[in-house]
Amino acid sequence: MTVAIAIPNYLIGTWKVDPAHSEVGFSVRHLMLSKVRGRFTTYDVTIVTTPDPLESLVQATIDLASVDTGNELRDDHLRSADYFETDAYPAMTYRSSGVRRTAEGWIVDGELTLHGVTRRVPLEVEVGGFGPDPFGGYRAGFSATAQLSRREFGIDLDVPLDGGGVAVGDKVTINLEIQAVLEK
Template sequence: MTPVPATVEIPGYLAGTWKADPVHSEIAFTVRHLMISKTRGRFTIYDVTLVTSEDLLGTSVAATIDLASIDTGNEIRDNHLRTADYLEIEKYPTMSYRSTGIRQTGDGWAVDGELTLHGVTRQVPLAVEVNGFGPDPWGGQRAGFSATAEINRRDFGIDISTPMEAGGVVVGDKVSISLEIQAALQK
């Protein structure tokens, strides 16, 4: 069976350059804490650009995230996360993502790309859901995407391990990443 072109499968799909709207987007993470719960956080300052092409498989994504903008809802924890124990923002002020390809999966899309964090670049695929394309009330066009990924912080040289008396560590190795992006078409 011949696959249907991707642009036909996404109603309202438009080729162009899109910028994430920070008021309606979120870059968030979750990590285990004390082996019994999860701590959530987000980054509040970032630049995300998507370039959709006539052939959806030619679409690209580039993002730069200001690591100082980390917000877990606790100023003491946020300040500790900015130190050399974790993000080391004095030396590595940003993290970046650059797509290297896009492919259709059984139930959605995958964006393959390179994440650079803490001076280390690794391949990190994003599982992407296209939420839609459509007009906004101001005469522009918007597109919405949800994406998830999981990384191991140790793969990026963030290897602090504070052991717990009963076993395990204070902060888990796996970090779940979730993105909710509403992007505006640039004129």
């Protein structure tokens, strides 16, 4: 038996990200003391909402060379073979494999490909809503978070610290704020 899931103003269709009102960001521990935050400025996200929200789809491609942490030297280092190796692996991709409802919200299950390695990475999603925009179109908003191990993706440079630990943590937190426009 299928149970209807009510999402206020839910619309079915294909949605494209509005980069002017979206952000694909991350944070990682630095020197075991604080977090460094960054974002990617070039990406493409497509969301397909279906009559049953649990059958909806997400696809994303992120240009890794567009990394921006607010520090040009650090960004160049992230693009190097020590981390993203953008000459060999220019993009990170995500493709959903399912959607499920939890007591706290939604989980989008999917596969993330980074640095030539594909791993399952679930996204915890909050649906911001669906509604008309002032330009005669419709928009949808989503917030999502995930955590991944950079080592599991073959990004395993560790610079040890004198007192123990490493310069850059293994756990990376992904933060997405997505506003998408319904295609006509």
